[in-house]
Amino acid sequence: MENLSNYTFDEITVGQTAEYRKQITERDIVLFAEVSGDVNPLHLDAEFAAGTDFGERIAHGMLTGALISAALALALPGPGTVYLGQSLRFRRPVKIGDEITVQLEVVEKREDKGFVTLECRALNQDDKAVVTGTAEVMAPREKLSLPRPTLPTVTVDG
Numbered sequence: 001m002e003n004l005s006n007y008t009f010d011e012i013t014v015g016q017t018a019e020y021r022k023q024i025t026e027r028d029i030v031l032f033a034e035v036s037g038d039v040n041p042l043h044l045d046a047e048f049a050a051g052t053d054f055g056e057r058i059a060h061g062m063l064t065g066a067l068i069s070a071a072l073a074l075a076l077p078g079p080g081t082v083y084l085g086q087s088l089r090f091r092r093p094v095k096i097g098d099e100i101t102v103q104l105e106v107v108e109k110r111e112d113k114g115f116v117t118l119e120c121r122a123l124n125q126d127d128k129a130v131v132t133g134t135a136e137v138m139a140p141r142e143k144l145s146l147p148r149p150t151l152p153t154v155t156v157d158g
Contacts, residue, residue, distance in 0.1 A: 002148040006078030009114045009139035012106055020071035020102045024059050024094055030156050032063045058093040064100060064131045068120045071102040072137055077116065080140030084115065088133040092124065099125040107134070114138055 007016075033039050038060055041048035049057040065088050072081050094100060101123045108117040116139045122131040 003145050004074060004079050004148050005145040006080050006140050006143065007076060008143050009077075009109070009116065009141055011143075012077060012109060012116055012139055014106050014109060016076065016106045018071065018076035018104045020067065020075045020104075021099060022067055022070070023099045024063070024096060026096050027156060028063060029057070029059050029096065031154065032060050032066070034156075036060065036062065038062075054093050056095060058095055059098075061088070061090045061094075061131070064090075064094050064122050067100055067102050067122060068104075068131070068133075068135060071104055071120075072118070072135060076104050076106070076118070077137060077139040079144045079146055080142065082138040084136040084138060086120075086133060086135045088120075088131055090131055092128055092130045094122075094124065094130050098130075100130065104135075114141065 029043055033044055042052060042054070043057055043060055046057055049055070065086065068086065069083060072083065073079065103121045103123065105119045106116055107119050116137050118135050118137070120133050120135050121129055124130050
C-alpha cells in the first residue's frame with residue numbers, strides 16, 4: 001500500500017516545487033455535479049453545450065480548483081495541511097479527457113504563523129494554463145507518513 005508523507009513547515013523552502021496529475025473523466029464531472037449540486041447544463045448536457053462558445057461540455061471550474069486542493073494535500077505540503085485561502089483565475093476550459101498537471105511553487109513563508117503561500121498553475125496536456133492563482137496554507141508542524149486511504153466504490157446511475 002502506498003504511503004502519503006508531508007513536508008513540515010521547517011522543511012519547506014521558498015522555491016520548492018511539486019506536481020500532481022489527473023485526467024478528467026466523464027465520471028469526475030458527474031460526481032462533482034452530484035457532490036456540489038452544480039448541475040449547470042454546460043457541464044452535463046452535450047446538446048446545450050454544443051450551442052455555447054465552447055462547443056462541447058466542459059468541466060466545472062471548481063473541479064480544477066479541487067485538483068489544486070488535492071495537490072496541496074498530497075504533494076506539498078502534504079497530509080496535515082490546513083487550507084486557508086485560494087485565489088483562482090480560470091484561463092481556458094477543461095474538457096473531458098484533458099490531462100491536468102497542477103504545479104505548485106512555494107513563494108513565501110510566514111514564520112510567525114506557520115503559513116506558506118504557493119503559486120499554483122494547472123496546465124492541460126498541451127502545456128497551456130487552464131487555471132492560475134495562489135494558495136495560502138498552514139503547513140504541518142509534525143512529520144507524517146500514513147497509508148493512503150482506500151476510497152469506497154461509488155456508482156453513478158444516470
